[in-house]
Amino acid sequence: MDAFQDHYPENVSHCFGCGRLNGHGHQIKTCWDGDESVTRFMPEPYHTAVPGFVYGGLIASLVDCHSTGTAAAAMYRHEGRDMDSLPEFRFVTGSLHVDYLKPTPLVELELRGRVVEIKGRKVVVETSVIAAGRETARGRVVAVQMPESFRS
Amino acid sequence: MDAFQDHYPENVSHCFGCGRLNGHGHQIKTCWDGDESVTRFMPEPYHTAVPGFVYGGLIASLVDCHSTGTAAAAMYRHEGRDMDSLPEFRFVTGSLHVDYLKPTPLVELELRGRVVEIKGRKVVVETSVIAAGRETARGRVVAVQMPESFRS
Numbered sequence: 001m002d003a004f005q006d007h008y009p010e011n012v013s014h015c016f017g018c019g020r021l022n023g024h025g026h027q028i029k030t031c032w033d034g035d036e037s038v039t040r041f042m043p044e045p046y047h048t049a050v051p052g053f054v055y056g057g058l059i060a061s062l063v064d065c066h067s068t069g070t071a072a073a074a075m076y077r078h079e080g081r082d083m084d085s086l087p088e089f090r091f092v093t094g095s096l097h098v099d100y101l102k103p104t105p106l107v108e109l110e111l112r113g114r115v116v117e118i119k120g121r122k123v124v125v126e127t128s129v130i131a132a133g134r135e136t137a138r139g140r141v142v143a144v145q146m147p148e149s150f151r152s
Numbered sequence: 153m154d155a156f157q158d159h160y161p162e163n164v165s166h167c168f169g170c171g172r173l174n175g176h177g178h179q180i181k182t183c184w185d186g187d188e189s190v191t192r193f194m195p196e197p198y199h200t201a202v203p204g205f206v207y208g209g210l211i212a213s214l215v216d217c218h219s220t221g222t223a224a225a226a227m228y229r230h231e232g233r234d235m236d237s238l239p240e241f242r243f244v245t246g247s248l249h250v251d252y253l254k255p256t257p258l259v260e261l262e263l264r265g266r267v268v269e270i271k272g273r274k275v276v277v278e279t280s281v282i283a284a285g286r287e288t289a290r291g292r293v294v295a296v297q298m299p300e301s302f303r304s
Contacts, residue, residue, distance in 0.1 A: 016207040024198040046176040055168040061209025097249045
C-alpha cells in the first residue's frame with residue numbers, strides 16, 4: 001500500500017499518531033479510495049474505555065492524524081502534484097471535533113474521510129469511524145498548513 | 153492527593169486515559185482547586201507531533217478524560233454527595249472539541265477545567281491546557297452519564 005504517511009519528509013515523521021519513524025506510536029497508514037481517504041487500525045487490547053470498548057482518546061487521535069494526512073494528500077491532489085514533489089505540504093490541527101455516536105467495540109476500525117473544503121492554507125476534513133460495519137463516531141478537523149516555527 | 157479517579161468503581165477503572173487499573177494507560181489524576189479541576193501530566197519523550205512538541209491526540213485524550221472525571225465530580229458536588237456514595241456517577245463523552253491555539257512544548261502539562269453547565273444527565277466542561285505557563289489548547293466536552301448498556 002502506498003500510504004500518504006510514507007511520503008512525509010523525515011523531519012515530520014515522528015508523530016506518535018502517524019509518523020513512520022516513531023517506534024512507540026500508532027504509525028497509521030492512510031490512502032485514497034476514490035474521493036474518500038481510508039485508514040484501518042486495530043486497537044490494542046488495552047486501548048479500552050470499559051472492557052470491550054475503545055477509549056475516546058484513541059478515536060480522537062486516529063481522527064486527528066487521519067484527517068491531517070488527508071488534508072495534505074488533498075492539497076497535492078488539488079494542485080495536481082505528486083506527494084513527493086516540492087514544496088511539501090504538511091498540516092497541523094487547528095481544531096478537532098468528535099461526536100461519539102455510540103460505544104465503539106474493540107475490533108479493527110475503519111476511518112473514512114471526506115474533504116469538505118480547501119481554502120488557502122486550510123483544509124476541512126470530515127471523518128467517519130466505522131466498527132463492525134456501523135458508524136460509531138464522526139469527526140471534523142480543520143487542518144492548517146504547518147507554520148515554519150513548528151518545524152524541527 | 154485524593155483524585156476523582158481513585159473513587160471510580162472497579163468496573164469503570166480500565167480506561168486507557170484515566171483508569172487506575174489500566175497498567176498500559178495514562179492513569180491521569182484530577183482533583184479540585186476551588187471551582188476548577190486540575191490534572192498534571194508529564195508526556196513521554198515519544199508523545200511527539202514533531203520533536204519537542206506534544207502530539208494533538210494526546211492533548212485530546214487528556215482533555216477528554218480530565219473532563220469526564222470533572223463531570224462526575226461536579227455531579228456529586230452538585231448533589232452534595234461524597235464521591236464514594238451510591239448510586240455512582242460515571243460519565244462518557246458525547247462530544248469533544250479541541251482548539252489548538254499554539255504548539256504545545258513537551259513539558260509537564262496542566263489542565264484546568266471549569267464546569268459550564270449541569271443539566272439532567274449532561275455536564276459541559278471547558279478545559280484549558282497550559283504548558284510552561286501559556287494556554288496552548290482549549291477543549292470543550294459534553295459529558296453524559298454512562299448508559300447501562302456501556303457497563304461491563
